[in-house]
Amino acid sequence: MALFAGLAAFPITPADADGRVDADGVRRLVRRLADAEVDSIGLLGSTGTYAYLSRGERRRAIEAAADEAGGAIPIMAGVGALRTDDAVALAKDARAAGAGAGLLAPVSYTPLLDEEVFVHFQTVAGESRLPLCIYNNPSVTHFSFSAELISRLSAIDGVVAVKNPAPPADQVAAHLADLRSRVPAGFSLGYSGDPGCAEAMIAGGDAWHSVLGGTFPRAALAICRAAQAGDAAKARRLNARLEPLWRLFRDLTGLRLAYAAANLLGLTNAQPPRPILPLSAAAQARVAGVIRELELG
């Protein structure tokens, strides 16, 4: 399934201060990703601020993206919500709006138990009939999936993939081997956290869920294709060349960096949803400097 193999590019979702999505901006971002020939588009991921957008605006964003991609590039859409019934409704909307799959995060306020997350996924998959990718990202959802829970979830009809945070380079092969032994054949094992994803793809990960790819698709694709072709040395060389950018990810966070970059590239004129503040002028100048230095775009 193309949706869960290779580079899944996660763009921002430009919106105004009231949370109204800029559909033309979404189209420009999607067009650029499609032109670069990413394998799939991860719309409304964490960097796509799904958690901050209303149900109606999330649907508008998916409709614009699906129309612009025109079936050439499959779209996975974030369908996470605090409430199970809301996540079901969002997954149904995503399917109707043209998404080929959903990315389901166990968004939490009250800390959730494993059984609660299991029933949540079972309900959303069963009621929506949208193929789902498990979104394991404790830094935003505050829930961490054990290998046992991923294994249980992978047996649910319609749960077809997982996106895990990339482990340290020296642990990713063992992480992959362990998970492979616990999930059905064809279940996609993907990774996120861009600085660690080159190694995850070299080790045989199925998919790289990438904020880098949503912002600088050609730079991410070059690394991804080298890893997929078995040229680990080239993948590592290209990855190491991005060190100034990885420093920006660490210092500024991927989301704040992605907004500044999209504006600097003239693709959008958008800021993150408040309370998240735009980068300072000095930080934006750093981003502009790295874009020039690395000839990104």
Add this chain to the structure above:
Amino acid sequence: MALFAGLAAFPITPADADGRVDADGVRRLVRRLADAEVDSIGLLGSTGTYAYLSRGERRRAIEAAADEAGGAIPIMAGVGALRTDDAVALAKDARAAGAGAGLLAPVSYTPLLDEEVFVHFQTVAGESRLPLCIYNNPSVTHFSFSAELISRLSAIDGVVAVKNPAPPADQVAAHLADLRSRVPAGFSLGYSGDPGCAEAMIAGGDAWHSVLGGTFPRAALAICRAAQAGDAAKARRLNARLEPLWRLFRDLTGLRLAYAAANLLGLTNAQPPRPILPLSAAAQARVAGVIRELELG
């Protein structure tokens, strides 16, 4: 200000599976708290599942509570939201619906920076004119307030109180003394996390923000009044007597316990919002046993 002195009792907010608030159930809970003569009611706290309820339902809950309390017991309402504009709207609603103050949590998905939280509070306080209590509860908001940030926030017009997690018993006096030196006179220093709050009140805390008080108001009030009267020995004895209940808080969590208790007491017939699951029959039997054993009600 009565709102931020003594026992603030935080009840659940009974609602149906679709998130529609049971206004009669809210009234029954509020009546019971008012009859027990708690100092204030903390509606729509974390245990009041504010994060899971729509703006309209949150307003309905406050209107029912304010009408039932009839001005005799002041009401503080949770006004937290991921987006700043939503928190402003909720705070305006709360004020219009009869709340005397708002409890503002820095609800987060993308981890927030101190400056972002500062501007968020400044905006909500300034635009709503609702007196605000800072809600510091990293276990649900995933943001931790430093003493420096609380100090900065306490200088904002309309930010009048803070609710901190109760520190360990041997640290609470120092914690209070440090904060007192950093905030204006009259700024309320309150604590939550029931098992540690007797010691916080003994040490001179201004307010006890209490799930125990929202569920078993007489048990909480007895401890609170003893501590306020300077009878530390009595407060500690009453607190120690609740050890079987503290064990339930630790094993089952306060929220899940509070729902089960309200149902067992015949006050509500409600379950937490999915994905949070009701307690198992065995766990409910444990709760019933402790209610009987301690003659709670």
